[in-house]
Amino acid sequence: MILDQFLKEKIASLAESVWSLDESAKVLLKNHLTLEKPANKSFGDFATNAAMILSKNLRQNPRVLAEQLVEKLKEEDCFKTLEIAGPGFINMRLSSSFWDKAFAEIFNQKDKFGTSNIGQNEKINVEFLSANPTGPLHVGHSRGAIFGDAVARLLSKIGYDVTKEYYVNDFGKQVDVLAESVYWRYEELFGRHKGESIPEGRYPGDYVIPVAQSIKDLDGDQWLDKTDWLEYFKAKSIEQMLKLIQSDAAKLGIKFDVFTSEKSLVEDGAVDKAVQQMQDMGLLYKGILPKPKGEETEDWAPVEQTLFRAKDFGDDGDRVILRSDGSKTYFTSDIAYHVNKFDRGFHQMVDIFGADHGGYVKRLKAAVKALTNAQATLDIALCQVVSLQKDGKPFRMSKRAGNFVLVDDILDEIDADAFRLFMLTKSADSQMSFDLAKTKEQSKDNPVFYIQYASARTYSVLNTYEKIFGVMPTEKDLDMHLYANANETERELIQKMLGLTHIVEVSAQNKAPHLLAGYLYEIASLFHSIWTLGAKGGHRFVDANNMEQTRKNLALVMAVQQVLKNGLEILGITAKTQMSRELPAE
RNA sequence: GCGCCUGUAGCUCAGCUGGAUAGAGUGUCGCCCUCCGAAGGCGAAGGUCGUGAGUUCGAAUCUCGCCAGGCGCGCCA
Structure with missing residues (x-):
């Protein structure tokens, strides 16, 4: 028995019978009936607004309605007192025996207490984190990661069949940069680049070095002065970065059920298939995008490309699916990815993005709506940025610069559980500041x-x-x-x-x-x-x-x-x- | 110019999706350890809920207009 629900249903059904409500009134009741704890304890255990929300529909003074309902409620033995107050609230106090009975539920259900079955075992996919596999996790990732994991846990507690998923962006340019960085370090291990620092644009972080070392250990010098090393280095690097990320995530208490690789979607033809499907559905056309507003862009050119009619599905504009040279965009494979989820039986999907990807929300929703004929719902939650501070001073993070603060570094200072709780205490919509020094304190300053x-x-x-x-x-x-x-x-x-x-x-x-x-x-x-x-x-x-x-x-x-x-x-x-x-x- | 998010106590933030006298923590000022852990508790002070309208029995909450901050508005990922 769930207390609130039990009482709400009781009140609703009694209201229906006492006033013989028509359909529209029933809907009104269903949508607006509240059962809440009054701000002032002396008013009672619960208060309901049933009489007030129906007064218009029944053309009757809410206090009169409240009296009628109270007469009916009095016949139930779970109420100890019933009073009418203010504009038509019904304040109620439940009998001690009823409270005791409800209390015993905690011991009947034990570890299950708190769960329900709203989800009715429906499949739902929660995709989060999905950090580029180019380095270890840093603080910037951690909020979305922890938030996503908590959302997934919550959904499973209310009865959904949840799959936690990580989308691996192992296809774009950034993984090329990673491989190049590893190769540079690899050469360095053989005494090259003496006195040089790693070139601008590569990843300078030390985490690259062990990857190079492992390749050296395995293959010796066989990749020196070769030209065909890129694919091999890419594969090795991504593999190891993913391991690193998984181990960081695990330290935060996060474990994924499924990893889906962008590269494999491309290679399996899933992306081509999605494009073809869009073509067949008449969602694509050739056209020229208008020049972007806002910041001046110098490299914009009015070329004809294959566009998706995203605007017809709620987006602000149409989006490029195939560039003028026929190559696909990141969006194209992301569409294929969401179709892939749908094909795997997920009609409900949740994506957790950082706020910096907020501009991406509408187009993705538009794509899911269009390609699944609105059979699937995609819900996207945004996590605002965590601005990192140290002793009250802003601390800039940049992955490329390599001076970012790693999750690992933080966990050296603070307990993972405490870190999680800290991240979850504030709404994801708030731009929170995270002061390293303060969190370390672990004093009573720290809630x-x-x-x-x-x-x-x-x-x-x-x-x-x-x-x-x-x-x-x-x-x-x-x-x-x-x-x-x-x-x-x-x-x-x-x-x-x-x-x-x-x-x-x-x-x-x-x-x-x-x-x-x-x-x-x-x-x-x-x-x-x-x-x-x-x-x-x-x-x-x-x-x-x-x-x-x-x-x-x-x-x-x-x-x-x-x-x-x-x-x-x-x-x-x-x-x-x-x-x-x-x-x-x- | 457009879209999304935010604006609540000095500071950091809640406010259960419209309810009665807007709440915590922290900071300031008082109390409470012969006691199952004081990393705690009790109390005081501190508010035009950014602002102006609207919707209704009732607005911090919903709608619209302003003001301020953050993020985003490529064929980057």
């Missing part, structure tokens, strides 16, 4: 540890129990009928914990893991509050002289533990059972 601390404290209670009684408490030692005697904060905590499923759904559907992160923070906060009561009024979780209360307290503690664990797990974070004992450096 990341707050949730983990709450988790650790729940384990600490159980350890205390063990110290006193010699065994860890099990479910038999718990009393789940605690609502009636609970204090205000405890009731708030119980109510909030039961909202996990709802939050997970909302976070998943909005692709907003930060909502879940914020929720967990609130759970932690309430628990910390209760914890500290012990210092004031003698509130002890474990009290050998009051076993009746202890059994209730343990139920609460273990529920908190379960909720934090489940919630953190969705964000890809392991709940801590104990904090490290290192004190923060002064």
Whole structure:
């Protein structure tokens, strides 16, 4: 049973019967009915707007309608009090026994608590990260990577059959540059380029050197003074870069189900096939693009090319599919790639892009719509940039310059779980700044540890129990009928914990893991509050002289533990059972 | 010029897709450790929700116009 849903359905069905609603009113009710926690606790556990949204449709004063509905609701035994307030809100308080029953669900479902089946096991493809295989991951990649992974986890928790996918851009010019850089380093290993630094335009980073070394180890000097090394070096370099990226991703807790190579799509003819398909569907024509607005471009020339009618499908303009010389663009293979996903049975796709690719969104959506006859939906979420700072000063990243900060470097300083949580605490739409120095602090300035601390404290209670009684408490030692005697904060905590499923759904559907992160923070906060009561009024979780209360307290503690664990797990974070004992450096 | 994103407390950000008195953290100022971990808790102060209209019982939230910042507007990937 999902609490919110249960009550909402109950209210909706009673409303329908009491007012014998017509179809349009039912739709109105379905779309706008809310069940929410009132801002002011004294109003009750929940409030609904049912009477207000229907007042226009039924041509009746909302307060009168509310009275009629309340009469009907009174017949249900789950409500303790029902009141009409303000313009027509119905405030309700649920009976303690109903809360207890709902609370017990946490223990019935355990690790599954928080999941639902909105997705109905439908296949959905989440593509993210997809960094060019030309170097290790840096901070700039990490936000999208962590965000994408969290979105994928969220979707699977609400019942989708999720595939996490990485698109490997192993076909463009940048991998040529990579191979050239490796070759230069390879020559260097044989004593060439003495006193020179790597030429402008190549990748200067040190990560290139081990690749060159491995080729030297394997093949010796056989590629020196040759001309046909490019393809071989490319293949070797990409292979090793992908390994590097995968290992970096793994350190962030990210594992992909599928890697799809752009090169292989081209070589298998998938791209040609997609072009042919577009041709057959009448989506292409020969034409000349207008001169681009905005910045002056010098190399623009009015040449005739093969264009896709993207404008007919919601894009701002038509897009090049084949250049005047017949070669394909990056967009062309990306279209083929999305058709490929569709052919693999994904009718729902999610792409996670960096904000700098925002201009690409419309054309890709247009292409998917056109080529699948609107059978597939493509949802693209943008991640805003992380501006990196160090001690408050901006820190520029440039892959070409080689002075970027690697994920690896960061993980030397900060725990991967903490890094993930930090990235997920803020909305993907916000341009966040990431201060290395500050994140390193791990002091109370850093909110990341707050949730983990709450988790650790729940384990600490159980350890205390063990110290006193010699065994860890099990479910038999718990009393789940605690609502009636609970204090205000405890009731708030119980109510909030039961909202996990709802939050997970909302976070998943909005692709907003930060909502879940914020929720967990609130759970932690309430628990910390209760914890500290012990210092004031003698509130002890474990009290050998009051076993009746202890059994209730343990139920609460273990529920908190379960909720934090489940919630953190969705964000890809392991709940801590104990904090490290290192004190923060002064 | 056009498109997307953002603008909420001194600072960093939430605000559950229209609800009642707008919230946290941090910073400032007070309290609370003979105590299951004080990496914590309690309280005070701090707001014309960028701005002007509109939609309605009701707007930080939806619509439109301005203002400011970020990103993008090739046949690059």
